[in-house]
Amino acid sequence: MTTKPSFLEVKDVRKAYGAIKAVDGVSFSVGPGEIVGVIGPNGSGKTTLFNSILGQIKPTSGGVEFCGEDITGMSPLELSRRGVGRTFQTLQVFTHLSVRDNLIAAAQEFKGTMPARLFAAPDAGLGHHADEMIELFRLKHVAHLKAGTLSYGQQKLIDIAMAFMPAPRLVLLDEPCAGVNPSLVDQLRELLVELNRTQGGSFVVIEHNMDFIMKLCPHVICMVEGKVLAEGPPAEVQANRQVLEAYLGN
Ligand SMILES: Nc1ncnc2c1ncn2[C@@H]1O[C@H](COP(=O)(O)OP(=O)(O)O)[C@@H](O)[C@H]1O
Ligand SMILES: [Mg+2]
Known part of the structure; x- marks a missing residue:
C-alpha cells in the first residue's frame, strides 16, 4: 500500500x-x-x-x-x-496604496529585517514579480490606481494576488x-x-x-x-x- x-x-x-x-x-x-x-x-x-x-x-x-x-x-x-499563506473572508488590501504597491507590500512584509528593508531598492526587487502577477490577474489597466477606488470584485482579486506574491506552497x-x-x-x-x-x-x-x-x-x-x-x-x-x-x- x-x-x-x-x-x-x-x-x-x-x-x-x-x-x-x-x-x-x-x-x-x-x-x-x-x-x-x-x-x-x-x-x-x-x-x-x-x-x-x-x-x-x-x-x-x-x-x-x-x-x-x-x-x-x-x-x-x-x-x-x-x-504557508492565506486570504481572509474580509478584504485585507491597503486602500490608499496602488494595486502594484499592494502586491509589492504583500511580498515585502515577510522579507528580512526592518533595517534591511529600509536600505533596499524601493520595490525591494519585487516589481517584476508584481508585474507578472498583475498580468496574470488582468489588473494591468488599474495597476497604478489606488486599490480603494476599485470595485469590490477587483479588490478581491488584488487580495488573492497578494497571497500569491511570496510564492506560497500552501x-x-x-x-x-x-x-x-x-x-x-x-x-x-x-x-x-x-x-x-x-x-x-x-x-x-x-x-x-x-x-x-x-x-x-x-x-x-x-x-x-x-x-x-x-x-x-x-x-x-x-x-x-x-x-x-x-x-x-x-
Ligand atoms: N471569537 C469567537 N467567540 C465566540 N464564538 C465564536 C468565535 N468565533 C466563532 N465563534 C462561533 O463558532 C462557530 C463557528 O464559527 P465560524 O468558524 O465563523 O463558522 P463558519 O466560518 O463556518 O461560518 C459559530 O457558532 C460562531 O458563532
Ligand atoms: Mg466563515
Missing part, C-alpha cells in the same frame, strides 16, 4: 468558545499540489478551522503538521517563511467568491487552476458557491457543527443525504 507524502496534516483539531464547540475534532490531510474544498452551512466552524491551522487562534487541542514539522500555533510570519482561501460577480467567479477559478499548474502549490478553499467548488476541487470536505460530516469527490459529497439535510437545516 502506498501512503501519501506528508504535506498538510490536520490532526483532531478542537476549538471551544465556552460551551460552543466551534471546531470539534477535525482531521484531514492535503497532499502536495492538491486542491481541497471546504463547504458547510454558516457557523459550521470553517473559518475557526482556518484560524486554528494558521496561528490566528490557538486550538484548544489537536495539532497541525506541515511537511513533517509541527506548526501548531505558529505566527503568520513564521508560517509565511515556511510557504494557500488557504476563505470564501474567495463572496461578493464577487458571476463573470469574475469564472475568471477567479481559471486563475487558481493556472496558479496551481504553474506554481504547483496546494490550496484549501472555503466556498459556498457550489458550481465553483465542483469545478475547482477534486476533493471536498463538508463541515457541520464543527465536525467533518462527509469527505470525498464533490459530486458524492453534494449528493450525501446527511449533507443535504444539514443544508436544509433538517
Whole structure:
C-alpha cells in the first residue's frame, strides 16, 4: 500500500468558545499540489478551522503538521517563511496604496529585517514579480490606481494576488467568491487552476458557491457543527443525504 507524502496534516483539531464547540475534532490531510474544498452551512466552524491551522487562534487541542514539522500555533510570519499563506473572508488590501504597491507590500512584509528593508531598492526587487502577477490577474489597466477606488470584485482579486506574491506552497482561501460577480467567479477559478499548474502549490478553499467548488476541487470536505460530516469527490459529497439535510437545516 502506498501512503501519501506528508504535506498538510490536520490532526483532531478542537476549538471551544465556552460551551460552543466551534471546531470539534477535525482531521484531514492535503497532499502536495492538491486542491481541497471546504463547504458547510454558516457557523459550521470553517473559518475557526482556518484560524486554528494558521496561528490566528490557538486550538484548544489537536495539532497541525506541515511537511513533517509541527506548526501548531505558529505566527503568520513564521508560517509565511515556511510557504504557508492565506486570504481572509474580509478584504485585507491597503486602500490608499496602488494595486502594484499592494502586491509589492504583500511580498515585502515577510522579507528580512526592518533595517534591511529600509536600505533596499524601493520595490525591494519585487516589481517584476508584481508585474507578472498583475498580468496574470488582468489588473494591468488599474495597476497604478489606488486599490480603494476599485470595485469590490477587483479588490478581491488584488487580495488573492497578494497571497500569491511570496510564492506560497500552501494557500488557504476563505470564501474567495463572496461578493464577487458571476463573470469574475469564472475568471477567479481559471486563475487558481493556472496558479496551481504553474506554481504547483496546494490550496484549501472555503466556498459556498457550489458550481465553483465542483469545478475547482477534486476533493471536498463538508463541515457541520464543527465536525467533518462527509469527505470525498464533490459530486458524492453534494449528493450525501446527511449533507443535504444539514443544508436544509433538517
Ligand atoms: N471569537 C469567537 N467567540 C465566540 N464564538 C465564536 C468565535 N468565533 C466563532 N465563534 C462561533 O463558532 C462557530 C463557528 O464559527 P465560524 O468558524 O465563523 O463558522 P463558519 O466560518 O463556518 O461560518 C459559530 O457558532 C460562531 O458563532
Ligand atoms: Mg466563515
